[in-house]
Amino acid sequence: MGKKKLVITIGRQYGSGGTEIGRKLAKELDIEFYDKNILRMNSSESGIKESYFHLVDEKAGDKLLYRIISNLAPEIRKPSFGPDLISADNLFRFQSEVIRKLAEAESCVIAGRCADYILEDIPDLKLLRVYIYADFGTRVSRVLDRGLCPPQAVEQTIRRIDKERRDYYRYYTGRSWSDPVNYDLLINASTAGIRGSIDLIKEYLRVLGLR
Numbered sequence: 001m002g003k004k005k006l007v008i009t010i011g012r013q014y015g016s017g018g019t020e021i022g023r024k025l026a027k028e029l030d031i032e033f034y035d036k037n038i039l040r041m042n043s044s045e046s047g048i049k050e051s052y053f054h055l056v057d058e059k060a061g062d063k064l065l066y067r068i069i070s071n072l073a074p075e076i077r078k079p080s081f082g083p084d085l086i087s088a089d090n091l092f093r094f095q096s097e098v099i100r101k102l103a104e105a106e107s108c109v110i111a112g113r114c115a116d117y118i119l120e121d122i123p124d125l126k127l128l129r130v131y132i133y134a135d136f137g138t139r140v141s142r143v144l145d146r147g148l149c150p151p152q153a154v155e156q157t158i159r160r161i162d163k164e165r166r167d168y169y170r171y172y173t174g175r176s177w178s179d180p181v182n183y184d185l186l187i188n189a190s191t192a193g194i195r196g197s198i199d200l201i202k203e204y205l206r207v208l209g210l211r
Contacts, residue, residue, distance in 0.1 A: 004126050006031070006107040006210055008201065009115040011131040011169075011177065014161040015139030015148075017189045018132035019111050021197045026109040028198065029211070034102065035111040092172055103127075112165070116182060117173040126210050130201060131183040138190040 008025065012018020019035055026033035096118045102108055103119050116129040134142075140154055149157045169177035180186055185204050187197045205211035 004124050005103060005105070006126040006128070006205075007103045007115075007119060008109045008128045008130060008205075009119065010109060010111040011116060011129070011183065012111065013133045013139065014158050014165070015143045016132045016134040017142060017194050017197070021132055021189065021194055021201075022109045022111045024194065025198050025201055028202070029107075029109075032102075032106060032108040033111070034108055035113075114169055114172050117169075117175070128185065128201070128205065128208075128210060129183045131178070131180075131186045132189050132197065133178070133186065134188060134190040 006029075008022070010018050010022040012022075022035070023033045092114075095113060099110060099113060099115050099118050100122065102110070103122055103125055116127075119125060119127055120129075136155075136158070139158055143149060143154050143158060144151060166177040169175065175182055185201065187200055189197050192200060202211070
């Protein structure tokens with residue numbers, strides 16, 4: 001049996017800096033970082049245009065279905081090549097397959113995509129589940145500094161994307177996105193900063209003997 005792979009999953013509020021933290025952490029650990037590039041890998045594997053994956057990226061599936069089964073997670077099974085080929089649920093299954101394959105093949109950092117849930121029962125895997133959050137003012141400033149949306153829409157955008165991520169996570173896992181019990185380490189990036197957050201994760205890995 002080969003050496004156990006280390007996978008660090010990063011859940012993050014929009015504008016908290018979680019993606020930057022994950023990318024820089026991966027570089028310092030000399031492992032791969034995955035976020036939206038997983039969508040391109042999905043497209044390559046399934047033959048489905050990448051645009052379809054972007055349409056459902058971190059958004060819950062059918063809203064009516066979501067309301068009906070808000071406390072249940074759809075079965076994660078093999079993806080279908082039938083009539084539901086481009087449904088949100090089927091695309092999630094494709095994405096889940098890619099994430100599991102990545103975790104089995106190499107150590108990496110994965111941002112979002114319910115990776116903490118998808119990988120939690122994988123045997124022989126060193127899994128660290130991190131959640132990055134920040135106060136609202138910090139997030140507003142960060143989004144504005146990066147020109148990610150017009151100033152007049154920044155607060156609405158942050159709340160909308162957070163809601164989409166929260167609904168997406170709830171729909172596919174049956175859990176609360178920000179519930180501490182779903183993570184091993186929670187970091188306030190407002191106080192720790194980008195550098196401090198990276199150092200905290202690395203120190204946590206050292207304490208647990210994972211690195």
